[in-house]
Amino acid sequence: MKLSEKAEEILEAMWTAIEENGEGFAAMERIGVAADDPAFDELTKLALIEIKEGRITFRPEGRQEGRMTIRRHRLAERLIMDVLNIRGESGDNKACQFEHLLNEGVDAKVCTMLNHPDTCPHGKAIPAGDCCLEAKRSGDLGVVPLTELKSGEEGKIAYIQTEDNKKMQKLVAMGVLPGNPIHLMQSYPSYIFRVGYSEFAIDAQMAREIFITRLQEKG
C-alpha cells in the first residue's frame, strides 16, 4: 500500500496531535491540508481514519500506519541533518521530500545505519521499528562513543573518528585498532581503558571520537 504524500502528511499531523499531545482527536482545520483534499477520501477508503464533524480519529490500522509514517519522517530528518549535514529550513524541506522514499524496507536500512536513533533532531521520539526491536532483543546495542560506556564495561573498538589525522595515527600505532577488545576501567577524572595488556588515559574530548561496539550490558 503506497499512500500519497498528502495522505502521509495528514497521518503525521494526526499522530502528533493524538499520540503525542494526548488530544482525543485531530481537528480538521489544524491539519494543514485543505479539507476538500482527495487525500482524506483516500485514507477513509483504506479504513485508516474516521472523520466526524471535522474531527479526525485513527482506526486501528491507521494508528499503525501513522506510527510508521512519523518514524520515516523523523528518520529522514536524522539522515538529512546529521549525516548529510543540511540544516535549517532547507534541511526541513529536504527531509519532507526524502521521507516518502523510505518505505519497503529502506527505512530499516537507514535506521540501522543511523544506529536505531531514539529521537529526531528536534528531540521528538522516533517510534521503534522491527529492526530496532530485533537489535534490542539480540543484545546488539550498536556503536556508541567510549564516553557512553560504564566503568568496567567491555566492548570492541568499532572505529575511530577524528578530524585530527595525526592523532588517529598515534592511537592506531599505540594499538587502539578497530576490532580490538577494549575495557573501560574508569571515566572520571579522565577516561582510562585497557587494550591487551596496555592501559591508556585520554580526555573526554578524545573519548568521544573512539566508537565502541558494546558486547553486553553488565550489572
Added chain:
Amino acid sequence: MALFRKRKRQRRGSSCHAPLAEGSCGARKVVLVGNPNVGKSVLFNALTGAYVTVSNYPGTSVEVARGTAVIAGERFEIIDTPGMYSLLPITEEESVARRILLEDSPDMVIHVIDARNLERMLAMTIQLVEAGLPVILVVNIMDEAERLGISIDIPLLSTRLGIPAVGTAMAKKRGLSEVRGIISNYQRSVHPVPEYSRRLENDIAEVAGLFRSRFTLSPKAVALLLLQRDQEIADLVMTKEGEGFAAVEAKIREKIYARRESFHLDLSLERRKISEKLLDGVFCVPDKRKTTFGEKLSRWAVRPLTGVPLLLIVLYYGLYQFVGVFGAGTLVDFLEGTLFEEYFNPWISGIVKETVPWPVIQELFVGEYGIITLGLRYAIGIILPIVATFFLFFSLLEDSGYFPRLALLVDRLFKKIGLTGRAVIPMVLGFGCDTMATMVTRTLETVRERIIATLLLSLAIPCSAQLGVIMALLSQAPGALLVWFICLLLIFLFVGVLAARIIPGETPMFYMELPPMRLPQLSNILTKTYSRMQWYFMEILPLFILASLLLWIGKITHLFEKMSDGAAPVMAAIGLPREAAVAFIFGFFRRDYGAAGLYDLQTKGLLNPRQITVAAVTLTLFIPCIAQFLIIKKERGAAVAVAIGLFVSVFAFGSGYLLNKILLTTGIL
C-alpha cells in the same frame, strides 16, 4: 646544550684479549629502537657502562645517547634512540629516531619490545624487517609477563620472523649475556619479508617499480611510507630520483586517492593480521588475568577518592619530610652549619689571608660575598643537599610510573589553565629546579602550552632551594606561611586562567599511555639522580661564582648602595625598609640568594611579620634566576623571555603592593 656523563666503572673485556680490536671509527653500530617504556635505556646502560655522551640531535631539542660496548674484545658503538611507535613518525622524537635509522646506517637494529604487548609492538618489528634493516628482537619485561601467566615461545617466533630473538628481563639483567652474544656473532643476512594482501602488494609494487635509485630502506618500505604521505621521505625520494620523481609522485597521488577512505587503518589492520599469524602458538595468555599489586596500586592512584589522599601522602613524606625536613634541614645544618661555617671557612680564610696580602682580593675569595665563602658554601652546603634529595625523590616517582597517573588525575584542572595533564611533570620538577623544568616544557605538544608552562614556572613555582629558605624565614611568624601559600596558589590559578584566555590557540587533547606501576630499581634511580645532579652543577656552579664576583664588584664600587637608593621608593611602596632592596638585587642573580638576604634582615630584627610575608611573596614571584632567564631565552626566544621577565617583575611588585595594603587594612598579621 650538550652534557656529558662519565661513569667510572671497570669495563668488561680488554683489548689484550681481542684478536682484532677495531678502532672506534670502524666499530660496528648498534641502534636501539622501540616504544617508550620498554626498557631501551636500561638495556643501553647495561650494554655500555662507561663514557656515555648525551647530546641533542643536530637541529632539534631531542636528546640522543651514544656509548660504546666491548664484547669479546670487539668495540661496538651503541645508540639509544627516543621512543617511537612506528616507522612513520608523528612527533619530533620519532622523527629523530627514524633519521638515525636512515642516516647512521646501523649494522644492527635492536628492537626492544614489551613481552606483555607482543602483538601490538610486533607491528613495528614487521616494519623494520620489511625495511630491510638488520633487526634483532629483544622481548623485554619477560619477568612481569611470566607473573601474569603469559608464555612466549621465543625460538619459534625467531624462526618465523627469520631474525635473532631473545627474551630478557633487563631490570634484573636477565638475558643480558645472550643479547651480548647475539650482537657479537651477528651476521647480516636477508630476512624473509612478511606479505600483505594482494591488493596492497600490487600497490606497493607499482610504486616501487618506478624507483631508479637505492635508498637506505628497502623499496617496499619507502613505497609504503610514500603512500602514507610521509613528507620527509617524499623529499628524500625527490632529491634522489630527480626528474623521475614526477612519475612517482603521480602514481602516489593516484594510489592515495584510490585508497583515501582508510589507507592508514587498512595498513594497520593488515599488520595486525600478520602479527596474529606470527604469534599463533607463540603467545599464550591465561584465560583469567591476574591482578598484580602494581595494578591495585595503580587503581588507587587514578581514582580521585583514593588518588588525592595518596598524592598528599606522597607530597608530605616525599617533599616535606624527605626534601624539606631531612634535605633542607638535617643535611644543610650539617654541611653548611657544621662543615663550612665551623671548619672549612675559617680554615680557608686563614690560608687566603696569609698568602694574599691585599684585602680587596681577600674579599673576593673569602669575604662577605667571597667566591669560596659564599659561592661555594652556597652551592655545596645549601643547594647540593636540597637538590640531591629532591632529584632522588623525583627519579623514584618517575621510575615507579606514578607521573602519568598524576597527569590524568589533574588533567581536568590543568585544562582550565590552558595546559593538559602532561604539564604536571615539568610543574613538579619546577619545585626542584625551575631552570631544568623550563627545559622539560619542550616535551609539551603546542607552543601555547609551552609558553603558559614557562610563565607559570617563572612566576609561581618556587624551586627547592628557595622553598627551603622561605620556609625557614616564614616559620618564625605564625600564619605567615599560610598567607604565603594561599597567595601563591591563587596567583598560580589566576594567572593560569588568564593566560589560557589571552594566549590564542586551543588546548590540545590529552592522551597518554600508562606504563605499569613497578618497584623502581635502586641502581637506575641513582644513575638518573646522579646525571641530573651533574647537569645541575655544571649549570649552576659557574653562575654562583659569577654572582659572587658581581656582588663583590658591587660592594667595592659601592654600586649596591646606589642601587638600593634607587629602589627605595619601590620598597617603600610595598611597605618594606630600604635595606630590603639588596635582597631583591640578590634575587636577580638567584631567587634563593634573595631569600637568604631577607633571612639576614630578619635576624637583624629589621622586619615585622607583615613585612616578611610581603617580602617573601614578592620575592617568590619576582624574576626567575639568571640561569632560568637564559634558558627561557634559549627555549622560547628573546621576545618571549623579555615579555615574561617584564610581566613577572611588574606582577611581583604589584602583588606585593596589594598584599601589603590588604594585610594593613585587615590586620591579619
